[in-house]
Amino acid sequence: MEIRLNSLKPFNLDYTLCCGQAFRWDKQGEWWFGVVRDKAFRIRQTGNKLEFENANAAFVKNYFGLEHDLAAISQRINRDEHIKHALNKFRGLRILGQDPWECLISYICATYKNIPAIKQMITKLSRKFGEKTSFEKNEFYTFPTPEKLAKATRAELAQCGLGYRAKYVTETSKIVAKGDFDPENLEKMPYEEARRTLLAFPGVGLKVADCVLLFSLNKFEAFPVDVWVKRVVLRYYTKNFSAEFVTKISGKKPISTAEYLKLNLFGRRYFGKFAGYAQEYLYHYERSM
DNA sequence: CAAGTGCCTTTATC
DNA sequence: AGATAAAGGCACT
Numbered sequence: 262m263e264i265r266l267n268s269l270k271p272f273n274l275d276y277t278l279c280c281g282q283a284f285r286w287d288k289q290g291e292w293w294f295g296v297v298r299d300k301a302f303r304i305r306q307t308g309n310k311l312e313f314e315n316a317n318a319a320f321v322k323n324y325f326g327l328e329h330d331l332a333a334i335s336q337r338i339n340r341d342e343h344i345k346h347a348l349n350k351f352r353g354l355r356i357l358g359q360d361p362w363e364c365l366i367s368y369i370c371a372t373y374k375n376i377p378a379i380k381q382m383i384t385k386l387s388r389k390f391g392e393k394t395s396f397e398k399n400e401f402y403t404f405p406t407p408e409k410l411a412k413a414t415r416a417e418l419a420q421c422g423l424g425y426r427a428k429y430v431t432e433t434s435k436i437v438a439k440g441d442f443d444p445e446n447l448e449k450m451p452y453e454e455a456r457r458t459l460l461a462f463p464g465v466g467l468k469v470a471d472c473v474l475l476f477s478l479n480k481f482e483a484f485p486v487d488v489w490v491k492r493v494v495l496r497y498y499t500k501n502f503s504a505e506f507v508t509k510i511s512g513k514k515p516i517s518t519a520e521y522l523k524l525n526l527f528g529r530r531y532f533g534k535f536a537g538y539a540q541e542y543l544y545h546y547e548r549s550m
Numbered sequence: 551c552a553a554g555t556g557c558c559t560t561t562a563t564c
Numbered sequence: 565a566g567a568t569a570a571a572g573g574c575a576c577t
Contacts, residue, residue, distance in 0.1 A: 467559090514568085
């Protein structure tokens with residue numbers, strides 16, 4: 262199957278899958294292989310043509326954010342020369358609509374890790390606790406269910422490289438397995454209320470909550486602040502903060518809750534209701550420097 | 551190649 | 565309230 266892309270609606274598959282928002286995609290030749298929910302599939306882009314197998318068009322459009330009006334979003338967040346450069350450099354990068362459960366666990370695991378290590382953890386978790394599915398002569402594994410992860414022992418999780426995150430994954434999985442995680446309800450809530458609700462899960466702080474909201478719950482005003490975003494602020498946006506504050510966050514030590522909230526609020530006020538898109542472009546831009 | 555630093559942070563403790 | 569330390573282990577230099 263294929264989708265014809267409109268040049269007025271930019272999309273770039275490589276930027277979208279390379280920018281670090283999802284951890285389960287692999288490029289083999291010109292095809293990207295991935296598992297989303299219960300199915301493995303492959304997809305490639307050649308110019309304005311998007312080809313894929315083992316998935317339907319409606320799913321692809323939804324998952325890859327093809328329904329987002331990226332032209333309008335870009336215009337809306339294009340507030341200065343810096344974001345403008347990022348928007349131009351990575352034109353067509355879109356925010357995926359990931360599975361909320363997978364996203365929740367992935368970002369709990371992602372804390373204080375680098376991207377290659379995160380990919381490895383998620384891959385190992387899936388191989389160990391997911392269901393095997395075959396596709397194109399290759400084996401793939403679905404992301405584990407909450408029940409499966411809730412029952413996993415600390416040692417088994419440690420073998421996946423989770424380290425001290427293992428207990429957070431276990432505890433959060435138990436809560437989700439009980440049925441106390443309702444993505445549809447979270448999606449309906451206002452951003453701050455949804456974030457407050459997510460903070461109740463063990464291992465979920467402000468940063469993880471913002472990532473889950475942005476990458477799986479359609480809260481595009483969420484503005485996750487990590488070390489890279491902090492660097493972006495220090496590089497381009499110091500004018501928007503007091504000299505005292507800039508000094509405080511300039512060191513190597515992690516930012517405090519109050520500092521997080523300040524940076525997060527700046528992002529949301531400055532870039533508006535699609536601040537999350539701005540965050541992702543700036544994040545990828547800073548990492549590519 | 552070894553050793554040091556950093557990693558899309560959260561939590562516990564003071 | 566606000567600062568500080570501790571927490572796997574992998575990846576990169």
